[in-house]
Amino acid sequence: MSTNAGTVIIGAGQAGLSCAAELRRRKYDGPVTLIGAEPHLPYQRPPLSKAYLSGEMPVERLWLKPEAFYPASDIACLTNIRVTAIDRETREAVLADGQRIGFEHCVIATGGEARIPPIPGANLPGVEVLRNLGEADHLSAALKSAQSLAVIGAGYIGLEVAASARKRGLAVTVLEAAERPMARTASPILGGWFGAIHRGYGVDLRVSTPVSSIIEKDGRAAGVLLANGETVQADCILLAAGLAINTGLAEAAGLECGDGILVDAACRTSDPSIFACGDVARFHSALYGRSIRLESVQNAIEQGKAVAAAITGAEVNYDPVPWFWSDQYALKLQIAGLIEGADSIVRRGDPEMGSFAVFHIKEGRIIACEAVNSAPEYMAAQKLIGSGKTVDPEALRNLDVAMRDLLA
Amino acid sequence: MTKITFIEHDGTEHTVEAVNGLTVMETAIRNMVPGIDADCGGACACATCHVYVDPAWEDKTGERSSMEQSMLDFASDVEATSRLSCQIKVSDALDGLVVRLPEQQG
Numbered sequence: 001m002s003t004n005a006g007t008v009i010i011g012a013g014q015a016g017l018s019c020a021a022e023l024r025r026r027k028y029d030g031p032v033t034l035i036g037a038e039p040h041l042p043y044q045r046p047p048l049s050k051a052y053l054s055g056e057m058p059v060e061r062l063w064l065k066p067e068a069f070y071p072a073s074d075i076a077c078l079t080n081i082r083v084t085a086i087d088r089e090t091r092e093a094v095l096a097d098g099q100r101i102g103f104e105h106c107v108i109a110t111g112g113e114a115r116i117p118p119i120p121g122a123n124l125p126g127v128e129v130l131r132n133l134g135e136a137d138h139l140s141a142a143l144k145s146a147q148s149l150a151v152i153g154a155g156y157i158g159l160e161v162a163a164s165a166r167k168r169g170l171a172v173t174v175l176e177a178a179e180r181p182m183a184r185t186a187s188p189i190l191g192g193w194f195g196a197i198h199r200g201y202g203v204d205l206r207v208s209t210p211v212s213s214i215i216e217k218d219g220r221a222a223g224v225l226l227a228n229g230e231t232v233q234a235d236c237i238l239l240a241a242g243l244a245i246n247t248g249l250a251e252a253a254g255l256e257c258g259d260g261i262l263v264d265a266a267c268r269t270s271d272p273s274i275f276a277c278g279d280v281a282r283f284h285s286a287l288y289g290r291s292i293r294l295e296s297v298q299n300a301i302e303q304g305k306a307v308a309a310a311i312t313g314a315e316v317n318y319d320p321v322p323w324f325w326s327d328q329y330a331l332k333l334q335i336a337g338l339i340e341g342a343d344s345i346v347r348r349g350d351p352e353m354g355s356f357a358v359f360h361i362k363e364g365r366i367i368a369c370e371a372v373n374s375a376p377e378y379m380a381a382q383k384l385i386g387s388g389k390t391v392d393p394e395a396l397r398n399l400d401v402a403m404r405d406l407l408a
Numbered sequence: 409m410t411k412i413t414f415i416e417h418d419g420t421e422h423t424v425e426a427v428n429g430l431t432v433m434e435t436a437i438r439n440m441v442p443g444i445d446a447d448c449g450g451a452c453a454c455a456t457c458h459v460y461v462d463p464a465w466e467d468k469t470g471e472r473s474s475m476e477q478s479m480l481d482f483a484s485d486v487e488a489t490s491r492l493s494c495q496i497k498v499s500d501a502l503d504g505l506v507v508r509l510p511e512q513q514g
Contacts, residue, residue, distance in 0.1 A: 044449040046451065061434065064437075065437065065440070066439075068440070072440065270413060297447065297448060298448075298454070301447050307511075325448065327451065332451075332452070332453070374477045375475050375478030375479050376482065379455070379489070382482075385432075405480075
């Protein structure tokens with residue numbers, strides 16, 4: 001029997017579960033408690049805006065692990081309960097029902113919630129957000145009875161939902177304040193191209209179009225008033241304005257934060273017995289030479305594992321090549337790396353043909369690749385970003401040169 | 409019910425009941441078979457659900473899709489029988505399927 005007070009993991013999403021499972025895989029023998037505020041066992045979020053929303057994927061295919069996994073792995077998974085405080089003095093997590101759970105190590109994997117932009121009417125019935133399963137069910141029901149959808153925000157979630165809603169035959173308007181879709185994460189080439197694709201599928205995409213309020217009718221949302229004075233009528237409105245990360249617990253506990261919970265290369269916060277991982281954690285990327293915070297499945301999984309490695313005494317230096325993907329219509333977008341800071345770009349393939357890649361180069365090395373239906377480019381770029389090998393832009397541009405040969 | 413046998417790299421066998429319509433990857437996850445990471449949840453975006461299909465079953469499991477082929481081109485320890493298990497759908501025709509797991513995913 002272990003004398004270890006154990007590990008308490010706050011947040012039962014992809015990062016929290018990944019950490020818990022990896023602790024057991026590494027033969028950690030202390031108690032492991034995974035605590036989730038949502039009423040569900042850990043589940044996959046990516047399908048919520050894709051196959052689950054479109055009805056192609058039933059709920060039982062969302063669970064990350066079967067129910068039997070938790071007792072079999074000796075992981076106590078508490079759902080539907082919030083942690084209200086981390087008591088660093090007594091080393092206990094305090095739960096909403098007053099229960100206190102002692103820990104030797106605490107892991108904060110609290111993720112975030114859909115950000116509600118400060119516009120009048122944002123709280124009206126008929127205004128939806130999408131971050132968790134309950135919200136996906138609510139949105140799905142709303143889309144079933146709606147003829148028209150207005151999406152505020154043209155990021156991944158907004159565009160994926162727009163694509164799903166078009167498949168269902170709704171009239172869809174997407175309103176974006178920036179001058180192009182996916183402005184925060186993707187290059188102008190890619191954002192512009194995706195915008196054109198959506199318009200081709202009949203989405204009324206309006207960029208450089210800030211919103212001033214949600215219009216109310218009979219106590220419900222009925223449309224959107226734009227800053228330019230125009231109105232857009234819609235039965236259903238989705239706020240897709242990014243993530244508000246849950247750093248409250250960490251801040252209240254006095255841990256260092258700044259757009260995320262600050263962690264070192266071993267994912268430790270400013271308290272060496274408390275770790276953070278997933279969407280909430282901000283760490284220094286040696287690869288990119290700056291502090292970053294990643295909102296992605298890959299980061300949730302790998303950083304969760306890194307925390308488990310650190311807790312079990314392994315030497316950890318978390319420095320991933322980030323990757324993301326998005327499915328819209330018949331397009332698979334795969335992004336490796338981070339595009340910010342490139343000094344040149346190289347395009348490979350022809351957007352007209354529906355498959356192409358945009359490489360972002362800095363000082364002769366690939367720092368990112370945006371690949372549309374171009375898996376070889378994406379996979380090779382992942383490896384090239386990690387190795388830091390310089391590449392010949394002409395060879396990269398030349399479709400007759402296989403991506404494999406650039407790795408050699 | 410369709411039976412599938414997963415053989416870990418160290419030889420440990422797991423014979424499990426699979427639900428038709430799910431994928432071989434989901435079958436492994438549901439039955440807690442170690443050695444399949446499935447980071448992207450079956451979107452053919454990550455190549456971490458790599459398996460080797462037993463040669464006797466190659467015809468029944470079908471062809472690699474072009475996307476799958478491209479992902480496998482860059483995965484580790486790929487062989488002629490390599491597939492991404494998220495791309496193999498379980499059906500009665502696969503009753504008795506045997507797949508082996510690589511030493512590592514990715």
